[in-house]
Amino acid sequence: MAIIETHQLTKVFPGDIRAVDGIDFEVNTGEIFAFLGPNGAGKTTTIKMLNTLILPTSGSAIVAGLDVVKSATEVRKRIGYVAQDVGVDEHATGKENLTLYGHFYRLDGKTIKERVKEIFDLVGLTGSENRMVSTYSGGMRKRLDLAMGLIHQPQVIFMDEPTTGLDPQTRASIWEYIRDLVKSKGMTIFLTTHYMEEADRLADRIAIIDLGKIIAMGTADELKKSIGGDVVTVSPCEDKDEACKEFIRRSEAVLTGKPFVTGMKPTDGELAVYVNDGASAIPTIMQLLSGQGIEVKTITMSRPSLDDVFLKYTGKTIRAQEGTRTTFAQIRRMRDRRQQ
């Protein structure tokens, strides 16, 4: 059952800036749904329309069965919001922060007391309740921030870039809490991120958004499979200058129409070649290019990432790839092993 549903949701800011441009999507109850896209894609604007902080210019959105414009106050009672900025009060203790939000959500004193205890335990802050937030570390603040969006046991939690600016260890622990919430409380999570890894590892379904439009939607696997096979990234140059662009254009021309190539995307200084079997394609690519006098400086192979999905649909990278990259040396070793 859909707990979030939008229809042609649009936000135009003064100056005819179409931050969100007619998006349609549904989020199912109990799902972790991620909006993945670069900064300025319209992620935060979407979240702020869904959590009633800004009004849509046109289109509509239903959250927990209620229209976000007509029933804003009722929607607010059913949702939690964890913003990109940690909106906690420095000059109060963790418990005071949380209690204040309990009052805002119209909980009675007894319930607040119970929930405060329970939630501090859930986010791992037990023992720090009565300390001033100004003495909290960044990770502790984020966890308190998360707790403040949970005290009323909302049906949906909106998280805007929940782990931006956190160290990898804290990030991993926040992911744990988020997964726990869905599992133990049956909550639905709508999050935005520009970390591919976050969307990949955390979300049940992902919508890739760019320039205010949803350009692809599905599970991480579905999205990656839409590219198929491996990605071989070729760079025929060391400097990103005009000569380099020319080399990339020529490389693309050489490889165009070759049966083993399923797709190509030139970027700044590199050419991404989508193939079914990377290990066998690499020597062929090298041969074809050197045959045309194009000297390959680096060649790498990787499994398709969400970044490749993004690249395929938009022609841009969210940011430089990370993690799953394989170096030239590793590819040679792989090939050697195969030949043995």
Next chain:
Amino acid sequence: MNLLRDTWYITLRDLRSRIRMPVFIFMTLFQPILWLVLFTQIFKSLGAMPGIGGGVGGSYLDFFAPGVLVMTVLFGSAFSGFGMLWDIDTGVLSKMLATPVTRISVIAGRIIATVVVLLIQALIIIILALIMGVHIKTGVPGVLFTFFLLSLLGLGFAAFSNGLALLLKRQENVMAVTNLLTMPLMFLSSLMMPPFLLPHWLNTVRQINPIDYAVVGARDLMQQGYIWHDLWLCLVVLAAVAVAGVTFGTLMFRARAE
């Protein structure tokens, strides 16, 4: 009911954070206290002049202390919006507005807390003035009346300052406008000199300065007694300041909270 509850919790939150920084309360008191102590020494010999102590009796301290009270309230309330700016910058405001909290409580609570702190500061100033030997003609009821006038002034300016913060959004701009307004408001009044000793033009200008009405009202009550034709005018002007400030603040807040 929710309106009152939410306002109460937000007032408490604001008061709590201010009381936890007592240094700040005393720092903002430092300047008025300095004025109270230094000016009453520098201008001591003016005490016998007509319009100051002459005719009505009293010293320059008796004449000047009500002005220091008004000054304390003016500066304290005019900077109230900086707390709002902080809440905007740190994301506290957005987070609050995503809850079902009664919208208007978010600004009302902050303004009420500002006024409460200002009255505590005014009380400290009065106690200090009493120690220095000030004579309050109307006694405790007069002091309470003065506090009521100061509350209206504080309410109007605190609400205005919060509205300004919501309108201008940037700390530098709010600071510039606040300084531009508060200094002339203070000096273009009879705060330091009785009206008939002021140059003609200044005496004319002060009559459109709400701060002057507060000064006259507080001075009547503390130094001279219940001069009702002054006091009524003062009440009307300060009530108008309060209504105008609260209206502006509310409108700006509505625009922000959509």
